[in-house]
Amino acid sequence: MTDRTTSPDDAGREPEAQAEAGTEARSDAEPEAGQPIVQLRGAGKAYGNVRALHGVDLSVHPGQVTCVLGDNGAGKSTLIKIISGLHQHTEGEFLIDGEAVQLSTPREALDKGIATVYQDLATVPLMPVWRNFFLGSEMTKSPWPVRRLDIAAMKQTADTELRAMGIVLDDLDQPIGTLSGGQRQSVAIARAVYFGARVLILDEPTAALGVKQSGVVLKYIAAARDRGLGVIFITHNPHHAYMVGDHFSVLRLGTMELSASRADVTLEELTNHMAGGAELAALKHELAQVRGVDVAGLPEEHDLQAPLAASKGKS
Amino acid sequence: MTQATAPAASSSPPASPAAPKDGRTSERSLARRLAARPEIGALIAAIAVYIFFFVVASPFREASSLANVLYEASVMGIMALPVALLMIGGEFDLSAGVAVTTAALTASMWSFQLSMNVWTGVIVALVVSLAIGAFNGYMLVRTGLPSFLITLGSFLILQGANLAITKLFTGNVATDSISDMDGFDQAKSIFASEIGIGGVDVKITVFYWLILAAAATWLLLRTKFGNWIFATGGSQESARAVGVPVTFTKIALFMGVGAGAWFVGMHILFSFNTVQSGEGVGNEFLYIIAAVIGGCLLTGGYGSAIGAVIGAFIFGMVSQGIVYANWNPDWFKAFLGVMLLLAALVNLWVRRQATRR
């Protein structure tokens, strides 16, 4: 049913660093923490003729935070939608516990212990907060003929979990659409953490949040990691990534530009990669022409070995 | 569906029981919270319509008139309930009106042509009705086309088939009377009898209607499936993403409309003994109107079963009240149109109030 382009490799072996021309691929020989829970090998996804993702390798180990960074449209959401069962990969391999899988619904991913907070589909706006919190995993009580939702327990649990997350709501019965974007995101994260058994995926959870709430989310990520969950943290903020990350993957135009463990990369290097090195250097030259802009701190082009392919559009 | 996964956030500090409130939102007043109920606008309208006809039409005040109003409302209301659930789930069914006739025709002709006990026809009609609902639902989830288009198709198919097949077997536009067939009296007592209350004969459909309304309310507010209906209608993709079986929910809702069509079809068959094959066209809009007057959102994700009951009751009051007031019955549709627009405006206002921060 699935046409694989690569033959199944030895499950334990990390794929070789991608030797694409111009790509600065660091050695992937990070300390192995047992078998990865989730692994992608040369995975890719095409939406019709749009190749949104190509040749991506990624492993998620228990007790580690894997950060996926990249600019808007780099393919980050596409990547996690494959892992969470919302989309199917069209090339490469996707393994859970070393077994090749092709998930067809998010329910399958949830049943395998992969919980996801989506950037764009986190909640159902007109439903009360507590119903959103338990949507798809409702608590019930009593045997069948009178089997019914355990509303009191759900409200109680939702309240406790949300308070633990630093979200205090007066009325869990209000439609979640009346909350601010950050509060909605926090509810969705609290839900995923509550139900997330083994792998927690967060798609740009801090993008819509203020400083304090971002801090709360990062603390939550660290707490989840300490409990032994594998976390995939997607962001375009390298500072947030570097605070909690164990491994960093930078996506650029659908391909993996950098894959490095924490020991092999500094925050500065990460930031430069993120910013699209060459473009930033070109920007520096332009800004240097404008009085009053301090460009001393920006990197020069030779500081970065990023591909020069994307330096179009600049005069 | 296992909930065996231990709550992962157990390491977080337990919130103190008297944890502070946010404090910025004042406690919503009782009136405001009442206004957030989907059916409150319809309730106000129903009271207004009742008082109006009570004043202008003296026969309307009698108990037997109320029984008639309730009967009108119940035949419509039994269908309005599954249609309302379907609308909360985000879809329409334009074939619901003719599907009632299809059910009645199927039961009638199956029993008559094969000279079998009417109960066999009743069972066959149930299977056919559920199959029509399943077909609508399956086509919808397979193709992703809007339900308007798919059920418009099945509406035309059923309307044509009702007439053509009836003519084929009976050579007429109506079916033959089945009143002297085996099992008729028993089936009539189940589907189309009357129960006396305080000297007034009340049609049995009124009781079925209220029982079904209670069951639908329970389903919506107290079961997982109800949660899935709201979520599927409110945001299908979000619902799917958190593991709600959206496909199952939609097909089940369409089959619910099929079951309602079967029930009302049986009532019509055993009330009149014969079935007019061209009946039912246009009723699908009455069901939708009852649901909308009752506070269901056209775009899905919001509404109630009680609202659909009140919507059907308004329909019954208007259709009977105009007769008791000795007006030209042609005014009925005009009145209904005004009610619909008013309801839509009230719903809009109510929802703005309810979701105001």
Ligand SMILES: Nc1ncnc2c1ncn2[C@@H]1O[C@H](COP(=O)(O)OP(=O)(O)O)[C@@H](O)[C@H]1O
């Ligand atoms: N459903 C879709 N159909 C077609 N193209 C899509 C779809 N989703 C995403 N894309 C395209 O795939 C690319 C990557 O998108 P996405 O994964 O959402 O990026 P990111 O999350 O990194 O901002 C973009 O060019 C986007 O236009």
Ligand SMILES: [Mg+2]
């Ligand atoms: Mg994205």
